[in-house]
Amino acid sequence: MKHTRLDRRTLLSTGAALAAPLFVPGLARAQAAERRFEPQIAGWRTFEVTTTVQVADVQGATQLWLPIPDITSDYQQSVDNRWSGNADTIGLTRESKHGVQMLHATFAASNAQPTVTLTSTLRTRNRAVDWNARAGQAEDPAVLKANLQPTELKPLDGIVRKTALEATKGATTDVDKVRALYSWVIANSWREPKTRGCGTGDIQAMLETGNLGGKCADLNAIFVGLCRAVGVPARDVYGLRLVPSAFGYKELGGNPANLKGAQHCRAEVYLTGTGWVAMDPADVLKVMRQETAEWIKDPAHPIVAPVMKGLFGSWEGNWVGWNTVNDLVLPGSADRGTKSFLMYPNGENASGRFDESSPDSFKYTISARELST
Template structure:
């Protein structure tokens, strides 16, 4: 039985072959000659706070009638992120910080009268972020608001918890008894069975029922981490997606785990976290494991025990790097004052509409929005 204070992530095939719990240890020590320049470890530790200024500018490309724009704003206040200030400028007829009434997702809302010929709005947010890592050697019961836990166990429109979702989660966690064991099993299951698909638009939609029913477990972060979150919820482990954007290159040398701060279009990234009774909220990111496997090198690496992948597989079970900003944790988000009806699966991109209809938030050049960041001196 694994030591519950030091969880180790292994590939299912290796477990079936009776590999020891310490199998990954020698893999972390040295890399083969053909990968000498690859990162040797990915182990974010608590570090000093970093300060960033993030700017999002939206220009309505084809103003028709009244134009409306919504820009996600940081609404996560935790021990790994602090919001400092947000301000906006532009020629909006009216602008204000608003929230989805059911989820509390914060955003800047801007409205432009038909007389405004070139609608433009810029949101500037200052945040402080830092690495996040659980101390597996320390455990004690953690209290959390029951309402928060209920929300992290509830189904969403694209994340049902019955039917094939519950069946899959139950099968994947067979033999697991504690919440930690269940999360370990599901993390391994997602990495072993799903894969990153670069051709998916944006970050995906997170329709996990369709993924499981079709057997097509490909996608991007909003699909892959939603799958993990839904499976966790289906077996009674509170879990949630956290929607945000990468801000800077990774300090660990992995190209796919960082971003170019001068141009963050396409840098949006969804992470995940689970609530463990003995550790509280714990960072998780199986989607980034799959991203490194698929895109870090020209060759698709399909073995999680590969020397390039093993450190990320291990590190992202319980840790994040603080080069990322969290916007919110909301599913089924309503845009206040929107003419178009219905909800969004999540709010991670600028959105907009006018009399011609809803803009395509996944086409930043056609929608005409830019996102950039700069790190501020302490």
């Protein structure tokens, strides 16, 4: 089934009034001390990411789809993907509309415990924009055009367009527009820990209801949609945190031994003359809401300010990006409805589509380890 807009937003808190930026006093002096968050381009790091699926609900024939690192860029390189298990058929396949690559496994109805282990090896490094440098090769115009289009959950007309124009009023350059929208999302949205998974990215419903709370797939989707609505190419990048942050922010890293719930999407914008630029307003909002025991509501707070500055143009290389696609159909799936994104393991059998946001009932685990180079 295709996604509906308003129903799923009702799962989120309706406390829109909490979005107003306010300073919350009372943080310990040690917490209030300004931290560093300054990712700089450095050497490559190599990681192995292992996903193991053992299907718990065995009803009829089973299919599994697992994301792989399908991004090659100046911040990420895929080395290889290898797999094992008891599937009848298994291998890499591409989704027809966007060409995104994934691992696809099928199991006969007689298989009592469908099992797959996927190990992906990749290299990643910090990303930081040099605002004074000129981009090398210009991006393919077809890629830029694709990243200016609406998606099912990111329409670019109506309230989305209206909000984007109001937020960028007076901005004359694309950089000014992007900075205004980045600040607008941080000032008007908030991290909602009760949101399931990473959220859905239903930005029209969020804007129509005024309920701008959510997680990364909601908050960065608002940013991406608003950018596209004023003519700036932008895209979500769906991925997974791998290891702790080198800058000491507990909310900006993952536990490599157990990456359950470590999925995280980021964002990029394309600026003429500069190229694709890293962005992540959702992680600024995560630090504000969850880095300390108290909810920090002032982005100028010394714990938040370095992150707000740093995530406008840089990323830390403790994360892997799977892909950048929206509105995809899983190859071979009996359910021909579109998925908003591919960031989690997916599966289905005679009982229907598995709950990707529930690794304990789906029965999958993800872990990572850094390899010496």
